[in-house]
Amino acid sequence: MPESRLRRFVGGLGLGYIHTVLTVAVGLWMTPFLLRQLGSHHYGLWLLGAQVLVYLALMDVGIVQLVPRDVAVAAGRANGDYSEMQAIVGQTARLVLWQVIPVALAGSLVVWLLPHEWAPLRWPLAIVVLTFVLTFPLRIFSAILQGLQDLAFLGGVQLAGWAAGAIVTVLAMIGGLGLYSLSLGWVVTQGVSITAAGRRVLTVHRYAVPAHWPSLAFGAAKRQLGNGAWISVNQIAQVLLGGTDLVVIGKLLGPEAVVPYACTGKLLTMLANQPQMFMQMALPALSELRTAATGERLFDVSRSMAQVMLLESGAIVSVVLAVNGPFVTWWVGEARFAGVGLTALLLLAMLVRHLNLTLVYTLFCFGYERRLALTSVADGVIGLLAMLVLVPPLGFYGAVLGALSSLCLVSLPANLVALAREEGGSPAAFLRPLAPWLKRCAVVIAGVGGVNGLWGVHS
Numbered sequence: 001m002p003e004s005r006l007r008r009f010v011g012g013l014g015l016g017y018i019h020t021v022l023t024v025a026v027g028l029w030m031t032p033f034l035l036r037q038l039g040s041h042h043y044g045l046w047l048l049g050a051q052v053l054v055y056l057a058l059m060d061v062g063i064v065q066l067v068p069r070d071v072a073v074a075a076g077r078a079n080g081d082y083s084e085m086q087a088i089v090g091q092t093a094r095l096v097l098w099q100v101i102p103v104a105l106a107g108s109l110v111v112w113l114l115p116h117e118w119a120p121l122r123w124p125l126a127i128v129v130l131t132f133v134l135t136f137p138l139r140i141f142s143a144i145l146q147g148l149q150d151l152a153f154l155g156g157v158q159l160a161g162w163a164a165g166a167i168v169t170v171l172a173m174i175g176g177l178g179l180y181s182l183s184l185g186w187v188v189t190q191g192v193s194i195t196a197a198g199r200r201v202l203t204v205h206r207y208a209v210p211a212h213w214p215s216l217a218f219g220a221a222k223r224q225l226g227n228g229a230w231i232s233v234n235q236i237a238q239v240l241l242g243g244t245d246l247v248v249i250g251k252l253l254g255p256e257a258v259v260p261y262a263c264t265g266k267l268l269t270m271l272a273n274q275p276q277m278f279m280q281m282a283l284p285a286l287s288e289l290r291t292a293a294t295g296e297r298l299f300d301v302s303r304s305m306a307q308v309m310l311l312e313s314g315a316i317v318s319v320v321l322a323v324n325g326p327f328v329t330w331w332v333g334e335a336r337f338a339g340v341g342l343t344a345l346l347l348l349a350m351l352v353r354h355l356n357l358t359l360v361y362t363l364f365c366f367g368y369e370r371r372l373a374l375t376s377v378a379d380g381v382i383g384l385l386a387m388l389v390l391v392p393p394l395g396f397y398g399a400v401l402g403a404l405s406s407l408c409l410v411s412l413p414a415n416l417v418a419l420a421r422e423e424g425g426s427p428a429a430f431l432r433p434l435a436p437w438l439k440r441c442a443v444v445i446a447g448v449g450g451v452n453g454l455w456g457v458h459s
Contacts, residue, residue, distance in 0.1 A: 016277045019159045024270050026166055031266070032332050034182075035259075037173050044255035045121045046182050047262060051246055053128060056103070056110055063095050064143050069364070071147025071208070072284035086210040089144060094213065096137040104133045117255075124179040131187045141197035144208055149284050150200065157196040165189030244380075245399040248387045253395065261396050263328055264338040265346050271316045272350045275309040279361045286365045298365070299423050303433055306358035310434060313354045314441040317347045321448050338396050340452065345400040351441075352407055355434075359415035366422055375414045382406040 034043055067088070074085040107129040114122050145154045169185030177184070201209060250258045282305060286298065321343060328337040363372055383406035390398025416427035423429070 016155050016281070017274065019155065019162065020270065020274055020277075022159070023162065024267075027266070027270065028331060030166070030170075031263070033170070034173070035332060038178065040256045040259045042120060042179060044250065044258040045118055046124075046179060047246060047258055048118070048250050048255065049121045049125045049128075052110060052125070053132065056107055056129065056132065063092055063099075064139050067092055067140060067143035068147040068284050071144055072149070075148060082207045085208050089140070089208055090210040090213055093137065093140055096140060100133065100136055103136050107133050120179060124183040127180070127183040128186050131190060135190055135194050138194045138198060141194065141201045144201050144205065145197055147284050148205055148208065150205065151281055153200055154197070157193050157200075160196070161189045161191075161193035164192050244384055245387060245403060248384070248391055249396065249399055252388075252391050260336045260338045261342075261399070263332050263336040264324070264342055264396075267324055267327060268316070268320050268343070268346050268350060271320065272313075272354075274316075275312040275354050276357060278309060278312070279305065279357055283361055283365070286361065298362070302358060302362040303430065305361075306355065306430075306434065307437065309354050309358055310351070310437050310441075313351050314437065314444065317351060317441070318444050318448055321347055321445065322452065342396050342400065344449075345397060345404070349400055349404045349407070352404065352412065356407065356412050356415060359412075359419050359430075363415060363418055363422070368418060371418055372415075375411055378414075379406045379410040382410060 038046070070088050071085055074082075074088055078085060111122060111126045111129055114125070142154060142157075145151075165185040165188045168188045169181050172181035172184050175181075246258055246262065249261055286301065321340075324343045325337055325340055328334075360372060383403045386402030386405055387399050388402075390402050392398070394401065413427075416430065419430060420427045
């Protein structure tokens with residue numbers, strides 16, 4: 001890769017990891033602080049409300065999600081002429097503005113139709129939904145920065161927004177505002193991030209924005225809506241894959257049951273985002289390589305990233321499996337730790353998900369939106385049905401087993417076959433370089449499990 005592209009990537013990744021360290025450090029203090037201030041019931045309601053907001057975000061129809069890839073491809077072709085990039089940005093902005101009215105209607109319905117038992121959440125959630133609607137079209141600024149690989153600035157902005165939101169949340173909570181404190185913190189985080197990203201685009205990267213609003217050609221709109229629709233379908237599936245476990249547990253076992261499940265997986269969730277962040281930041285560079293390098297080169301890069309991701313995943317598994325029990329007990333109390341068995345299942349699901357993620361990003365660069373969407377929907381539906389069947393008899397274990405079984409039976413084999421077909425090889429050819437990692441990881445995990453069984457750590 002050119003030095004400038006690599007430097008931008010490393011700069012963004014470094015700030016992302018700094019963000020993670022700070023998030024973990026503050027989160028260690030913040031969660032018990034919120035539990036003391038709000039209680040398990042109200043805190044569980046906020047976790048459920050945040051998941052509802054994820055569903056509302058699906059009304060984007062995937063249009064903004066296409067911007068980083070399309071802008072990166074246009075940058076690779078530009079050679080001093082940014083007309084293609086400007087057309088992409090202008091047409092996307094027009095489409096996003098048309099979406100504001102239906103998003104506002106859907107947000108109003110979400111607040112109005114909240115279950116009666118969620119009544120304390122209604123008005124705090126209304127503040128969040130109103131802010132979400134007002135800032136909905138402005139998310140395009142961050143997408144443009146990602147496509148232009150201005151990753152260091154974007155990482156700094158996200159870090160500053162998170163810090164401001166955390167400070168506001170704590171001060172408002174001390175002031176006795178309850179759930180409204182979390183709403184205000186979320187609003188501040190979004191406001192700082194969007195304002196800074198917009199200013200950056202309109203000053204430093206003004207060449208990416210058209211001087212005049214381009215006409216929205218029917219063919220271009222149809223193409224964007226078509227590709228975006230598959231992205232949206234994929235997003236719906238990802239919600240089914242990644243967030244429905246909380247909703248199913250909250251509905252079948254009660255809001256208070258969400259807290260020990262979330263606390264047991266908290267350390268894993270925060271650390272698991274790091275390999276995912278690696279792939280998300282690499283997506284624009286992969287898309288640009290698609291126009292500037294051979295297919296063989298792109299597959300070599302993809303295999304290398306799969307190995308890096310799994311090295312990170314193996315490290316996370318080794319650490320979390322060893323320390324999660326004493327960590328959660330020290331952090332929020334023994335009653336909120338759901339057991340070593342649940343920890344092990346969550347870690348196994350994370351490993352398989354990370355392997356699948358490398359396949360997904362590579363296929364996305366080749367324009368496989370439709371296949372990825374259909375595969376993810378099948379995975380999500382089967383996983384949801386499995387959870388509904390398994391959670392009543394197995395509790396927390398059923399939620400993880402439902403998602404893991406659908407991932408292994410649907411997404412992983414389907415994506416391996418698609419990538420092998422694109423490369424002209426076999427699924428085994430992609431997996432073969434990962435065999436040495438798998439052997440070593442199995443030995444380390446077995447060793448950690450054996451030590452845990454022989455030596456109980458309580459501090």
